[in-house]
Each structure stands twice: as C-alpha cells, then as structure tokens.
Amino acid sequence: MSRSATRMAQIRPFYVMALLARAKQLEAEGRSIIHMEVGEPDFDSPAPVVKAGQKALAEGLTHYTPAMGIPELREAIAGHYRRRYDVSVDPARVIVTPGSSGALQLAMGVMINPGDQVMMADPSYPCNRNFVSLVGGEVCLIPVGHESNYQLTAAAVEQHWNDDMRAVMVASPSNPTGTLVEKEELRRIHQVVRANGGTLIVDEIYQGLIYDEAGYTALELADDLIVINSFSKYFGMTGWRLGWMVAPEPLVDGIDKLAQNIFLSPPTPAQYAALEAFSEETVAILEERRLAFQARRDYLYPALSELGFNIRSTPKGAFYLYADCRGLTDDSYQFALDLLEQEGVAITPGRDFGDNHPEVHLRFAYTADIAVLREGVERIARFIAKRA
Ligand SMILES: Cc1ncc(COP(=O)(O)O)c(C=O)c1O
Structure with missing residues (x-):
C-alpha cells in the first residue's frame, strides 16, 4: 500500500494554487481574469x-x-x-x-x-x-x-x-x-x-x-x-x-x-x-523594470487604501501589498473566492502566509501593467459596493 510519510501532514497546500487553477479554468471558459495573485514578474527574461x-x-x-x-x-x-x-x-x-x-x-x-x-x-x-x-x-x-x-x-x-x-x-x-x-x-x-x-x-x-x-x-x-x-x-x-x-x-x-x-x-x-x-545592457533593462514596479506600487497602494484595505506599513520593496481587510470582511479566503467568481480578479488570501490573523489579510501582487491594475481596482470597487 502506498502511504505518505508522517511529515506530509505538516506540509500545507499552497492555497493560492487552487485559486490559480480556478482562475485558469474561468479563463479557458472565456472570462477575463485580472491576475494580482502571481508571485513572479510579468516581464519576460531580459x-x-x-x-x-x-x-x-x-x-x-x-x-x-x-x-x-x-x-x-x-x-x-x-x-x-x-x-x-x-x-x-x-x-x-x-x-x-x-x-x-x-x-x-x-x-x-x-x-x-x-x-x-x-x-x-x-x-x-x-x-x-x-x-x-x-x-x-x-x-x-x-x-x-x-x-x-x-x-x-x-x-x-x-x-x-x-x-x-x-x-x-x-x-x-x-x-x-x-x-x-x-x-x-x-x-x-x-x-x-x-x-x-x-x-x-x-x-x-x-x-x-x-x-x-x-x-x-x-x-x-x-x-x-x-x-x-x-x-x-x-x-x-x-x-x-x-x-x-x-x-x-x-x-x-x-x-x-x-x-x-x-x-x-x-x-x-x-x-x-x-x-x-x-x-550593463541587462542592468539597464532591469532598472527600467524596477521603476515600472515602483510606479505600479505608487498607483496601487493609495487606490486600495481608498477602497478600505488598510495597508499598515509602507511596502518598500518586492511587488506585494499586504492589506488588513477587516473593514471589509472577516473571511479573506471566501472574499478572494467570491471576488474571483464574481469579478474575475485573483488575489492571495492571508492563510497562505501563516497563522497570524490570516482571515483578515490579503496579498495583492502588482505583477501586471498599471492599466490592468486599474481595471482590477475598478472591479474590486464594484464587488465591494455590491456587498455593502
Ligand atoms: C521570500 C521567497 N523566498 C524564496 C522564494 C523561492 O524562489 P526561487 O526558488 O524561484 O528562487 C520565493 C518565491 O516566491 C520567495 O517569495
């Protein structure tokens, strides 16, 4: 009989992968999906x-x-x-x-x-x-x-x-x-x-x-x-x-x-x-991309804050914003699932990152163009308005 080692019980699934799979499925059905869950640069290799x-x-x-x-x-x-x-x-x-x-x-x-x-x-x-x-x-x-x-x-x-x-x-x-x-x-x-x-x-x-x-x-x-x-x-x-x-x-x-x-x-x-x-040639390309990430952060940080997401510590690097969402929900996982189903925006629920109040946290990745992020923010605003 095939059985897993006991250590496997300690290894949690990466919940965002289930969300990503659902997002891909919706895309295959013709839905437009805004990806703000992806933890990798959208730029191709230099x-x-x-x-x-x-x-x-x-x-x-x-x-x-x-x-x-x-x-x-x-x-x-x-x-x-x-x-x-x-x-x-x-x-x-x-x-x-x-x-x-x-x-x-x-x-x-x-x-x-x-x-x-x-x-x-x-x-x-x-x-x-x-x-x-x-x-x-x-x-x-x-x-x-x-x-x-x-x-x-x-x-x-x-x-x-x-x-x-x-x-x-x-x-x-x-x-x-x-x-x-x-x-x-x-x-x-x-x-x-x-x-x-x-x-x-x-x-x-x-x-x-x-x-x-x-x-x-x-x-x-x-x-x-x-x-x-x-x-x-x-x-x-x-x-x-x-x-x-x-x-x-x-x-x-x-x-x-x-x-x-x-x-x-x-x-x-x-x-x-x-x-x-x-x-030098590659570094010039990478530095341009860094500025693009910075511009995205400078757009998304205030835009999400205006919607009621509380980003309580200025994010100074990487391409993530981690928001306290208790003003909007006390079940960030369900919030992320509903947002995906209803508005086609994929974000990562806090439960992927630990046990420290994950139910009131969400991660947004700015690994998409500002125009795409803007569309994402509009959809999230509509989603929140509908729930009110
Ligand atoms: C903090 C951190 N460490 C390590 C990794 C692993 O990345 P890689 O194996 O692609 O270098 C990641 C990937 O998202 C990460 O976010």
Whole structure:
C-alpha cells in the first residue's frame, strides 16, 4: 500500500494554487481574469540573458557542471556584490543552486538536526517552513505586525530564543508584506543570534526590487551568516530555476557534498545565461523594470487604501501589498473566492502566509501593467459596493 510519510501532514497546500487553477479554468471558459495573485514578474527574461541561454544550448553546454556552479558565475556573483554594495565576497563562498529554493534546502539540510528549531516571522513565505520540516526541524513562528514593519526585531529574537533554537530567518524585502529590515536592526538581530550560538539566514531574493532607498546586503555586516538570493525576481528568470547562497566558510564543504547528492549541478544553460544578468545592457533593462514596479506600487497602494484595505506599513520593496481587510470582511479566503467568481480578479488570501490573523489579510501582487491594475481596482470597487 502506498502511504505518505508522517511529515506530509505538516506540509500545507499552497492555497493560492487552487485559486490559480480556478482562475485558469474561468479563463479557458472565456472570462477575463485580472491576475494580482502571481508571485513572479510579468516581464519576460531580459533579451541578453535569453540570447546567452540560446548560445549555450547551441554550443552544447548541456552537461553537468560542478555541484556548486561554474566558476565564472560564482565569480560574477562576487563581482556583483563588489560593484553594487562595495563588499568583498570570496567566490569560494558563493554556491549556485537550482532556484533559491535549492539554496534553502541546502541551508536547512546542512545545519538542522531533527528537533532543532528555526525562528521566522508570521506572516512570511510559507515554503521556508516546509524546508525546515523536511529535515525534521521545527519552525518557531513569531507573530509580527505593522509596529515592526511585519519583521522580526532583535528584541523579539532575544525574547523567543530557547535551547533548541538553531537559526533565525528573515526576508528583506519580505513576501507577503514588501517591507524591509533596517540595516541597524539586522545588525542587532545578528548580534543576538551570534551571542546565542545560532546562525542568521537572510533571504534577499527580492534584492534589487526596492523603491525608496538604496538598499544593502547582509554581507556588509558579517561573514558568519547565510545569504540566500535568486535570479528569479529582480533578474526576471523564474523559469530558469537558478539562485545562489553565500555561506560561512565552515559550511561550504558540507553544502558542496549535499549539493552533489541532491542536485548534482544547477541547470547548465541557465548558468551560462545568468552570466549576462550582470552586464550593463541587462542592468539597464532591469532598472527600467524596477521603476515600472515602483510606479505600479505608487498607483496601487493609495487606490486600495481608498477602497478600505488598510495597508499598515509602507511596502518598500518586492511587488506585494499586504492589506488588513477587516473593514471589509472577516473571511479573506471566501472574499478572494467570491471576488474571483464574481469579478474575475485573483488575489492571495492571508492563510497562505501563516497563522497570524490570516482571515483578515490579503496579498495583492502588482505583477501586471498599471492599466490592468486599474481595471482590477475598478472591479474590486464594484464587488465591494455590491456587498455593502
Ligand atoms: C521570500 C521567497 N523566498 C524564496 C522564494 C523561492 O524562489 P526561487 O526558488 O524561484 O528562487 C520565493 C518565491 O516566491 C520567495 O517569495
């Protein structure tokens, strides 16, 4: 008889996928659907990247590479940190992975023993919890609110530390809230984690997509923390499945061993394509896109607020708005389902991001053109008016 492992009970479905399936079904039936649920850029991969990928395929670069990635790309990533953040990173500490999802698996696999705990904010990106469960670890979810920009603070980390705590994970900018951890607060969090003998993991996969300030990398603070990053979001390469991590030197050999066993190598054509991701030509395209995202945020944030969605902390990055919707509903899941059925607008219910009042939260992704967002807002306004 086929039966699932007990750990599967802890892995929750990604509810938005059911919503997406229904949205696709409605589209197939001819309905017009506005997608504000999708967590990936609507822009295609930049042309220079695509061209480099095609060239790699044409040249037969389709075999395995070293498990930690081709040296040229590891060096290019180190160069990116040097140019953009003026921080020197040894390429030997850069590990190229199949998406940042691959990096997260490696990070948990190399550090977490059964029973170890990993602290993270609630709400937060749900898959991170499952990477912990997969290796027998336990997640310690800390409810966070607008007072702390929906992020962990050093005080919260100190307060919730216990003997089983092994690591603390923060994401800046965050999914689902688009909020940042200020550099000085991250420095304090790192100090608390280090003083307690743990490891700080910083998910920087939305790095580059920030709108009101210059941004920084946690690598400016120390080299005994893990940084996770990706070619998916800022670089617009979700389907190429390529990410990276920068790990403390003592963990690198273990990560290499694990990567050899789990992945053999990151996707080869994608690695050659990614060499173009840092070129001047590509960066010019990406910066234009960043400004387009910023303009969308600047439209959507006030437009949703006017409809009664309470976005309680200014979203400064990624492409998400996380709204408190208790003025409109106390069942955000049903609200999202009804909105899809009645007006053809897809959004993500709070229950995908944790247990911290998910029933009164919704995530809106601005991964569509402003004209499309405008139409979405009109439909949402009509939907709310009908319910009144
Ligand atoms: C916070 C966060 N981390 C990691 C990922 C994984 O992305 P990928 O595996 O495409 O790099 C996502 C994807 O949405 C995310 O939002």
